[in-house]
Amino acid sequence: xxxxxxxxxxxxxxxxxxxxxxxxxxxxxxxxxxxxxxxxxxxxxxxxxxxxxxxxxxxxxxxxxxxxxxxxxxxxxxxxxxxxxxxxxxxxxxxxxxxxxxxxxxxxxxxxxxxxxxxxxxxxxxxxxxxxxxxxxxxxxxxxxxxxxxxxxxxxxxxxxxxxxxxxxxxxxxxxxxxxxxxxxxxxxxxxxxxxxxxxxxxxxxxxxxxxxxxxxxxxxxxxxxxxxxx
Numbered sequence: 505x506x507x508x509x510x511x512x513x514x515x516x517x518x519x520x521x522x523x524x525x526x527x528x529x530x531x532x533x534x535x536x537x538x539x540x541x542x543x544x545x546x547x548x549x550x551x552x553x554x555x556x557x558x559x560x561x562x563x564x565x566x567x568x569x570x571x572x573x574x575x576x577x578x579x580x581x582x583x584x585x586x587x588x589x590x591x592x593x594x595x596x597x598x599x600x601x602x603x604x605x606x607x608x609x610x611x612x613x614x615x616x617x618x619x620x621x622x623x624x625x626x627x628x629x630x631x632x633x634x635x636x637x638x639x640x641x642x643x644x645x646x647x648x649x650x651x652x653x654x655x656x657x658x659x660x661x662x663x664x665x666x667x668x669x670x671x672x673x674x675x676x677x678x679x680x681x682x683x684x685x686x687x688x689x690x691x692x693x694x695x696x697x698x699x700x701x702x703x704x705x706x707x708x709x710x711x712x713x714x715x716x717x718x719x720x721x722x723x724x725x726x727x728x729x730x731x732x733x734x735x
Contacts (some may be wrong), residue, residue, distance in 0.1 A: 505731050509580025509603065511571055513546035514587040515669040517643075518722055520701035522586045525726040531728060540733060543578045547571045549655045549669070550642035552590060556631050565593040569600055576603050584608070584729050588700045588721060589631045611639045611728040612698065616647055621695050623689045624719070629683070630698035638700060642669045650692055656684045660701075668703035678707050682714075689716050 508526070512519035523544070530540040530715055547568075555564035568590060575583050582604045585591065591609050598605050616624060624647045626638055633651045642649050650654045651657060663677050681704070688694050695716030705720040 505735065506581045507579050508540070509572075509575030509578065509583040510542060510544045510729075511547060511568065511575075511583065511585045511587075511590075512544045514552055514585070514590060515703060516546070516549075517669065517671045517706060518577065519544070519546060519586050521702070521706060521722060522726055526725050526730060529726055529730040530733065531534050533730065540560075540730075542691075542709065542733075543575055543580045545571050545574050551561045556589070556592075557560055561593050562596075563588070565596045565600075568593065568597050572597065572601050572605075576648035578689070582732055584725060586722070586725070587702055589629045592635050592637050594629060594637065606725070606728050606732060608725040609638055612700070612719065612724050613641045613645055613647070614728075615724045616696075616698070616719065617645045619696075619717070621647055621717070623650065623692070623694055625649075625685060625697045625716075626651050626692045626700055627660055627684075627697055627704055629664055629714075630657055632700050633657050638698070649698065650688065650694060652684050652688060656687070660684065664701055664703060668701075668707060673707045681708060685713060685716055689714065698717055 527539060551567055552564060555567060570679045580603060584606050588608055591607060594607055626633055639649050667674060667677055685697050694716060696719055700710060700721050702722040705722055708718055710718060
């Protein structure tokens with residue numbers, strides 16, 4: 505059994521969800537009473553945000569790598585970053601990491617391809633929605649990713665950091681997020697919403713909404729990680 509190392513804390517609420525998902529998925533594969541052993545390095549979310557706000561992507565990569573280097577010392581043989589936004593520097597991190605890493609973007613793309621999706625809305629932080637690291641991967645498989653209108657991007661981003669990251673999940677925010685999805689469904693006929701912010705799946709629970717699939721990137725990432733544990 506390979507030992508997983510996880511960069512968590514970005515943010516804490518979704519790290520808890522990752523922890524629960526990994527245990528549940530592991531026990532589905534190995535229902536013998538045992539639990540998986542894995543390593544979590546919970547890092548300072550604010551440091552990462554500061555690098556992004558300053559547009560200092562090399563600093564962001566260096567910060568992540570300094571934390572990743574602690575994982576193999578604790579016994580990890582491969583790793584994941586339990587968040588979407590840090591994947592803006594994933595290619596550099598993967599190239600310099602002392603252990604292999606599984607990308608949430610690649611895992612989510614594989615899942616979307618298996619479901620034969622062709623057009624998805626991309627919800628996430630402003631950093632994720634305005635970057636192209638998701639689009640580049642999905643475009644290779646002929647899957648179109650569409651971001652919300654600028655005012656809706658601002659709404660999602662503000663709710664994300666003001667409410668979701670601190671663990672405040674309000675019914676009116678859930679309704680507001682679904683309203684964004686409904687408008688996109690009406691205008692451009694999206695097949696699903698890629699929840700490319702791991703806290704989004706904590707408020708938009710379920711597999712679908714009004715005929716639109718909800719793709720939980722965090723859970724998809726956990727499935728890929730647990731599969732690698734057993735490989």
